[in-house]
Amino acid sequence: MSNYIREIKVxxxxxxxxxxxxxxxxxxxxxxxxxxxxxxDTAVPFSEFQEQxxxxxxxxxxxxYEKLKDSxxxxxxxxxxxxxxxxxxFTPPTQxxx
Numbered sequence: 001m002s003n004y005i006r007e008i009k010v011x012x013x014x015x016x017x018x019x020x021x022x023x024x025x026x027x028x029x030x031x032x033x034x035x036x037x038x039x040x041d042t043a044v045p046f047s048e049f050q051e052q053x054x055x056x057x058x059x060x061x062x063x064x065y066e067k068l069k070d071s072x073x074x075x076x077x078x079x080x081x082x083x084x085x086x087x088x089x090f091t092p093p094t095q096x097x098x
Contacts (some may be wrong), residue, residue: 001069001073002072002073002077002080003033003080004032004033004034004076004077004079004080004081005030005031005032005033005073005076005080006031006032006033006066006074007030007031008028008029008030008031008072009028009029009031009056010026010028010061011027011028011029011039011041012025012026012027012029012041013026013057013060013061014026018027018048019062020094021042021046022045022047022058023044023045023046024043024044024046024047024064024083025041025042025043026041026042026043026044026060026061026064027039027040027070027078028041028064028065030039030072030075030076032076032079032080034079034080034082034083034084035084035087036079036080036084036087038075038079040068040071040072040075041060041064042064042067042068043069044060044064044067046061048076049063
């Protein structure tokens with residue numbers, strides 16, 4: 001895992017597509033040490049668990065992470081190198097009149 005990643009939160013977990021589900025949609029919000037964040041998601045087909053009698057939410061989330069980890073790490077590396085000043089609101093100093 002990239003050194004720039006502070007935490008990864010599960011932001012989406014639902015059957016997909018809604019009308020005839022054949023997978024779970026799993027999304028993660030990745031929060032970086034410089035304050036930036038990004039979102040990634042993927043679909044995990046039900047068929048990937050046909051061999052198992054029971055499937056936990058954690059099983060599905062772990063499978064989604066495995067599918068996305070390379071993308072997560074590369075995005076974290078790119079965004080993590082940016083200065084934390086990028087994206088901050090700048091307020092110019094007021095000039096005093098003399």
